[in-house]
Amino acid sequence: MIAPVAYENILVEIEAPIATITLNRPKVLNALSPDLIREVNEALGELDADEQVKAVVLTGGPKVFAAGADIGDMADRTAVDQLRRDQTGRWAGIAAFSKPLIAAVNGYALGGGCELALMCDLIIAGDTARLGQPEINLGIIPGAGGTQRWPRTAGKYAAMEAMLSGAPVTARRAYELGLVNKVVPAEMAFEVAKRTARGLAEKPPLALRMAKEAVLKAFESPLSEGLAAERKSFYFLFSTEDQKEGMHAFLEKRKGVFKGR
Numbered sequence: 001m002i003a004p005v006a007y008e009n010i011l012v013e014i015e016a017p018i019a020t021i022t023l024n025r026p027k028v029l030n031a032l033s034p035d036l037i038r039e040v041n042e043a044l045g046e047l048d049a050d051e052q053v054k055a056v057v058l059t060g061g062p063k064v065f066a067a068g069a070d071i072g073d074m075a076d077r078t079a080v081d082q083l084r085r086d087q088t089g090r091w092a093g094i095a096a097f098s099k100p101l102i103a104a105v106n107g108y109a110l111g112g113g114c115e116l117a118l119m120c121d122l123i124i125a126g127d128t129a130r131l132g133q134p135e136i137n138l139g140i141i142p143g144a145g146g147t148q149r150w151p152r153t154a155g156k157y158a159a160m161e162a163m164l165s166g167a168p169v170t171a172r173r174a175y176e177l178g179l180v181n182k183v184v185p186a187e188m189a190f191e192v193a194k195r196t197a198r199g200l201a202e203k204p205p206l207a208l209r210m211a212k213e214a215v216l217k218a219f220e221s222p223l224s225e226g227l228a229a230e231r232k233s234f235y236f237l238f239s240t241e242d243q244k245e246g247m248h249a250f251l252e253k254r255k256g257v258f259k260g261r
């Protein structure tokens with residue numbers, strides 16, 4: 001079933017059990033205007049609440065992921081404007097999406113575009129992908145997590161090079177740095193991301209959610225706190241029907257069918 005939902009800057013398509021969000025401002029290389037980010041945030045909120053949707057693919061289409069925040073929108077703002085119009089909440093909403101979120105990245109993923117990809121749980125890169133943080137060339141620094149997520153993923157030196165030089169890395173280099181999961185021919189990226197999403201959609205949803213939360217916790221807490229959170233979620237999952245189904249299906253040599261209960 002395909003159920004398109006109307007937005008101005010994105011396209012949302014539900015093909016249960018997965019959904020796709022496509023950034024859709026091709027004339028400006030999907031520059032991330034505040035309205036676009038608001039719509040992504042709203043769409044993810046709706047998809048999070050939709051029990052039919054188990055995983056989501058986020059893409060910019062076949063040519064470009066996103067060339068960053070809209071420079072036209074930012075150029076003449078003051079610090080006070082920025083503070084008053086703080087977008088941080090919307091971006092945090094994207095990072096807080098509870099189901100698997102898979103980026104399919106072709107072409108440029110720059111600035112906020114790269115940061116948006118790095119908020120996803122998996123990144124499938126087409127071989128045309130170029131990931132970078134060119135903000136330095138505009139007299140600013142990344143503002144949606146780039147300075148924090150790059151070093152946690154690619155290490156200090158690759159992160160420093162990216163932030164200070166502003167130069168993007170190729171898909172292959174991004175793979176070597178552990179910034180993306182896979183590099184595939186550009187025309188395959190979307191399909192591979194959807195296939196990956198469909199595969200995850202068959203897994204027990206509550207365990208997926210707990211696994212995602214636990215991994216993200218590792219970026220934000222000391223080991224002892226992360227281990228305690230992991231243990232609580234581990235015990236909690238024994239209260240779910242899916243755990244009973246998963247273990248009995250294994251013992252009965254059949255495929256588990258999970259309900260998210």
Ligand code: DAK
Nearest residue numbers: 027028029031067068069070071087088111112134143144
């Ligand atoms: N904003 C607005 N328009 C953009 C744009 C952008 N980021 N990127 C490209 N465009 C527009 C171009 O102006 C051009 O428009 P027209 O001239 O046709 O009207 C059209 O898209 C095609 O671009 P080009 O002609 O430049 O295309 P090329 O292939 O020659 O070059 C390029 C592609 C991606 C290398 C180049 O467009 C480029 O360097 N773009 C800017 C990349 C960039 O600097 N990005 C970082 C922006 S700063 C925050 C959240 C997020 C952020 C900050 C804070 N908070 C929550 C606090 C994020 C900040 C940023 O991303």
